[in-house]
Amino acid sequence: MKLADRGPQSRTDFHERLKHIGAERYHDRHPFHKRLHGGQCSVDEVRAWVINRWQYQSRIPMKDAAFMSRIEDPQLRRIWRSRIEDHDGGVTEGGGIRRWLALAQAVGLDPDYVASGVGVMPATRFAVDAYVRFVRDMPLLDAVAASLTEMFAPKIHAERIEGLLAHYDFADDASLAYFKKRLAEAPKDVEFGLNYVLDHADTLEKQDAAAAALTFKTDVLWAQLDALWHGYVEGRIPPGSWRPGEGLALRGPALAEVS
Numbered sequence: 001m002k003l004a005d006r007g008p009q010s011r012t013d014f015h016e017r018l019k020h021i022g023a024e025r026y027h028d029r030h031p032f033h034k035r036l037h038g039g040q041c042s043v044d045e046v047r048a049w050v051i052n053r054w055q056y057q058s059r060i061p062m063k064d065a066a067f068m069s070r071i072e073d074p075q076l077r078r079i080w081r082s083r084i085e086d087h088d089g090g091v092t093e094g095g096g097i098r099r100w101l102a103l104a105q106a107v108g109l110d111p112d113y114v115a116s117g118v119g120v121m122p123a124t125r126f127a128v129d130a131y132v133r134f135v136r137d138m139p140l141l142d143a144v145a146a147s148l149t150e151m152f153a154p155k156i157h158a159e160r161i162e163g164l165l166a167h168y169d170f171a172d173d174a175s176l177a178y179f180k181k182r183l184a185e186a187p188k189d190v191e192f193g194l195n196y197v198l199d200h201a202d203t204l205e206k207q208d209a210a211a212a213a214l215t216f217k218t219d220v221l222w223a224q225l226d227a228l229w230h231g232y233v234e235g236r237i238p239p240g241s242w243r244p245g246e247g248l249a250l251r252g253p254a255l256a257e258v259s
Helices: 011-025 031-037 043-068 074-088 096-106 111-116 122-137 140-167 177-200 204-233
Strands: none
Touching (some): 011 140, 043 074, 043 111, 122 204, 140 177, 140 204
């Protein structure tokens, strides 16, 4: 039978295919996360992670806004809108962005410096920008499929909370609020996004495209950690990127060495 003559995978088989991508390629397997969660990161490695991960966090609502600008169905816009609200929060309080900046403060960084993005590594910026462009330009099905890395996120958030609390003095309920909140927020996003992909990927070609989109997103996340490892574990910090001693908070808690 020619490939073009094959029918789509069953809903169950296609779901298993998506889960297998996460099992093989999600960034919980990256050695930087093993190092971070195991307490082996230095003070500056933790700070570099917070600074560079900000680039991704800050662009999540922007990519969702780009996605919504293309949606003609009001009901789909209403459902997707909560993702922006989760990250941007209200006018004066709440939201994942503010919670990430609280983490920055906890590790001894100036939140305004982090929010400026001036210390982000080029590779991080390129990877995140590629994801925003993907969501903006690719078919809606592909854009939703790329978001399905959220299927694998609760496990890494739980590991991160446990590891940071065990090994780092800065870790407490306030500094880890971003990850704790995502444990509650991510499942609703996953439920809708997964069902959308399983419902709309009704040909083998669309299933292949959705699987490729999810693979692309895992590459985006992995590439950011590769850059961190190269720059701050191996000590090859690229020009223009944050260097230890820069962007520190003038006041507030300092980050003690790991236990």
